[in-house]
Amino acid sequence: MSGQLKVTLLDQSVSSRVANPIHLKPLVPLCRECRVSGLCLPTGLPIHDNSCLGALIGPRMRVRKGAALFNANDSLTTLYAVRCGSFKTSLNSAEGQGVVINFWMPGDVLGLDAIATEHHVCDAIALEDSEVCPVPYRRLQALARDFPVLQQSLNRLMSREIVREHERVLMLCNLTAEQRLASFLVGLSRRFVNRGYSAHGFMLRMSREDMASYLGLRLETVCRAVARLRALGIVSLHGRLVEILDMPALMTLEQGGVECDHKGVPEAPCSTP
Amino acid sequence: MSGQLKVTLLDQSVSSRVANPIHLKPLVPLCRECRVSGLCLPTGLPIHDNSCLGALIGPRMRVRKGAALFNANDSLTTLYAVRCGSFKTSLNSAEGQGVVINFWMPGDVLGLDAIATEHHVCDAIALEDSEVCPVPYRRLQALARDFPVLQQSLNRLMSREIVREHERVLMLCNLTAEQRLASFLVGLSRRFVNRGYSAHGFMLRMSREDMASYLGLRLETVCRAVARLRALGIVSLHGRLVEILDMPALMTLEQGGVECDHKGVPEAPCSTP
């Protein structure tokens, strides 16, 4: 039912180095050379300054496909920044019904919803073999006191998550199945672009079931919506391989059929030093 | 279309006193004697300490029914804590479709979703004549640096909002109209209890239209759901006057028909010093 699979430390030697704050060097490059560092928590931090980031980010962890990074009710000890791979988080009600709350890509930070109660509310499952950078929450709190930029970064991350949810509610309330799918694909495309990948061709890492759950639909309905978009020549979507053939049309569809300036929350303040 | 009505300072003399940080006394009792201070932002702060809260909270503002406290795209200068009355916030898409994002009661803090972009994303409209305590965001940031409890309080507030949205999504995806209404009423009831009011009898401050929008339904559907609950003898709901006659039944309904331990995020850490 949940996370029996184990999460493993990427490198035991790195782990021990971290325990001893003197040997920080092997970790610091983690952020500096991380291709998504601009999207992630340490945005705006003095990335060259070992004392700061080294103290913050724990040793990388590997999570195998299907394994749980954390489960609902686990107490919050660390947030996790996705380094590579992807995750889904899902909220399960007492009656066994559940929804996928979000999909997470490199640079995203998981666990912010646990800060309220200091316990996770979602299950986080790896959609593929993935790596995360653990961010001990206590240490983050302490460090944020000394580095206001870090605190601000955290605040923004949380606020952005609130806005994202707002937009999701808007989608659930106002859009048809086809529009939801369009909106989903456009959103994914945008996220891939932010990470330096193609806007038009990408691989879905989640099942139709998960997509359906995220979109507030049944998987059959998602399939039908896919079929219609394909018939319209807007996308070529076979299995999990997506190719967006007519992006303007897709974006038109996304917005209730009316052409418009799609803004949306930018994924990050995008401070490129 | 939006907030032409003016928001007015409650008391100009109080305002000027605040500008001069020496005369804090008239403001400090604001929080100390505020009946919802335990739910609000300053939770856990040394409430007797003038230097802290006095510097944080601006002069109370009065907002007339139907007036906008802020509008989407307004730049974020202050957060607002509801002191009395109530508000709705709504998110409007480019095409004119919109949804009510939340209803806000005394002790709630509005504007957290604006922190990401430093611009408000929602319109905030008073549902009745109301009063708010403005919290200048810059000042809050500065003060939070010196008072970690305050920072934590803010973090928790944001995180809780994320969780609330999660639960809303769960509702929108899994519940029938009737269940949504039940869930809405139970939620309201709980919030009234937290504020020291009756769990069973209260007044709705929003129109059926607003309820419908919040619940992802049409107002006609809300009416029908109300009619059914009434027919079942679970509530007496005439106009905006609610009386919950059978709370257990209502809670059973809320949770897909199965009896269960309704937890939900507690509204606040509830630190009573």
Added chain:
DNA sequence: CGCGTGTTTGAGCTGAGTCAATCCGCGTGG
């Protein structure tokens, strides 16, 4: 090759939406 998981497609059903008529409470003005 056969099995299982995930995906696609088909055929009816239904809960909620739409459109429309009516009702109710309340403030306004005669």
Added chain:
DNA sequence: CCACGCGGATTGACTCAGCTCAAACACGCG
């Protein structure tokens, strides 16, 4: 004081997007 009008609430009749159930298909893997 009552007639009127208006916005909000209610109820009814009909429609339809998405759900359910069911069958077939594709693919990857032992």
